[in-house]
Amino acid sequence: MVTINNEDLRDVYHYLATIENVLQKEVKLINGNKFHLDKIVPEQLTKVYSQKERTALAFADQISRTAYESSVVSLVSTFERVVFAKYKTTYGRLKTVIKDNSPNPMDYYKSRENFLNGNIDKLSGIIYLIEGHISAELLQKLKLLKDHRNYIAHGKRDAAPPAVEMKLSDIAKSLDDVIREIET
């Protein structure tokens, strides 16, 4: 299991890794015993998907797929919460620095704080902000994860999926690495 330093991201990753682990164990039990599915589905779904081995396994495959996709969205949204909180804090601090430390007289002195952009509200804006300041490989992973999250969250209708999906542990580690780069 990977080590995640950021507390918020670590908590969510641990929840999701546990869900994945539970699911994996349950799905294993469906292999060779289709009726095990009836023990984990809501009561109303008992015997709905468990009558044929193939149907039970296909249902289990879709549970795993849905859990994975939900996990991608959860991890990236947690990352967004963390980086946007940092962005707002940094914006406030820089505003104070500019307000208190700008030489006077200076052109645009009265509007000096407007030189700072505090209006970034999308992950693409954060990516633009850090581009060139983190490793190209890490930035590429972040862009891929943003696109993957968008692909899932927007109903798979307006973007291409990633060629290869990253494991949850790799996703959490990559996002944590970006946070660490932002913090230094």
Added chain:
Amino acid sequence: MALKQKLEKLKKLSEENKQPDWDAYKDLWKNSITDLQNTIVYKWFQDYEESGLMTFSIIPVKRIEPYIGEYLTTTLEITLTNNKFLVLEPVSGVTSEYDGKLEFYMSGNVYKRVSILRKIIDNKKHEWIIAKSYDPKDHYKLDKEQLEKIIDEWLQ
């Protein structure tokens, strides 16, 4: 630069900026899926079927995708003895890095899954890549041996 060269350059740029013909692309993608499934069923794994070790099912599926829209294609299911199922499922005709993707997995096993990716070489040629993980070091050209090796690993 002579005027002719400049005009040719402009023409080339204009051709490069043209939107792809998505209908033609979709047909090519559907044919690629069928070709791959036929290669597996009638060429690579035919011996296994004749020996009663595998059975094949072709299942129609509908896909709705960005760029290429809605289309009908097929999923290949390979049934092994002891109720184990391998699935080759088309996912998308366009991906972030390749020109189409299928997933190959053992049903009911979360981690027994690989991506099979189409790489277009030119108008008439493409090759298939099998990707075990995001790391490019885990990407191999798909052939009978690679596919057998993966199934062998999954059955251990």
